[in-house]
Amino acid sequence: MQFKKLAFLLLFLGFSSTAMAQMEIGIQFSPTISGNRFIAEDRHNFEKSNSALRLGVGVVGDYFFSNNYAFSSGLMYRSKGSKISYTYMVESGDGVVTPAKETDExxxxxxxxxxxxxxxTNEVAPDIVLYFQVGGALGTKVSGQVDQKKVINGEKTAKRFNVFETSAVLGTGAEMQLGQSTKLFGGVxxxxxLSNIDNYYKKQLNDKNLAIKNNGVSIDVGIKF
Structure with a gap:
């Protein structure tokens, strides 16, 4: 019985060391040009006023199941959003309804x-390989602001946004080998x-078909060990 336990322990340790040898963990910094796109009726005239520079930073891990293929995951902190403008109707005291334009960040x-x-890829230059990345991301809201305010009219602005977000991810870049186990990488x-972030405007404008979604392009730089 003791021999079986020892054999099982050695087998487990051997599997763990093999798995760790196939895993590369690193730190990634990703400044992002962030924007929004809209699914809305034309009467609201939703449009992106301008893009915004947002921060992304976190830990990433690549698990290699062959020499040229890896499953990549991690945990990233990302800030998203931009300035948007839209039109809503205002009724005056004499009953006249006129359009008004609003801009929110x-x-x-x-x-x-x-x-x-x-x-x-295989090496395209000494110690340099290219990579291509495709997949998705699952996000959960940490906080939210409108016009850099956490509270508007006594209500927390974070409540205006849905808790969860899903995104499609498409990227490319290059890695450079430094020493035996260290790699520098950079990419786009x-x-x-893919999901609606809005929990406010469709109620405010009485339009259940309205949706606001995030878009972004990040410059990724980091180091893996």
Whole structure:
């Protein structure tokens, strides 16, 4: 019985060391040009006023199941959103209804788990390989602001946004080997929001078909160990 336990322990340790040898963990910094896109009726005249520079930072991990293929995940903190403008109707005291234009700056912070597949080339130069990344990401809201305010009219602005977000991820980049186990990497990632982030405007404008989604392009730089 003791021999079986010892054999099982050695087998477990051997499997763990093999798994760890196939895993590369690193730190990633991702400044992002963030924007929004809209699904709304034309009468609201929703449009993106301008893009915004947002922050992304976190821990990433690549699990290699062959020399050129890896499952990539991690935990990222990402800030998203931009300035948007829209039209709403205002009724005056004499019953006349006129359109008015409003501009809001949306800022929503998420904790995000990427779930992607990475495909690596062979060396294109000494110690340098290219990679291509495709998959998705699951995010949960940490906080939110409108016009850099956490409270408007006695209500927390974070409540205006849905708790969860899903995104499609598409990226490419390069890695450089430094020493035996250290790698520098850099690339570009396109983040396309798939789910509606809005929990406010469709109620405010009485339009259940309205949806606001995040978009972004990030410049990724980091180091893996």
């Amino acid at each position: 949306l800022t929503v912070q998420y904790l995000e788990i990427p779930l992607t597949l990475k495909l690596f 990632t396109y983040l396309r929001g």
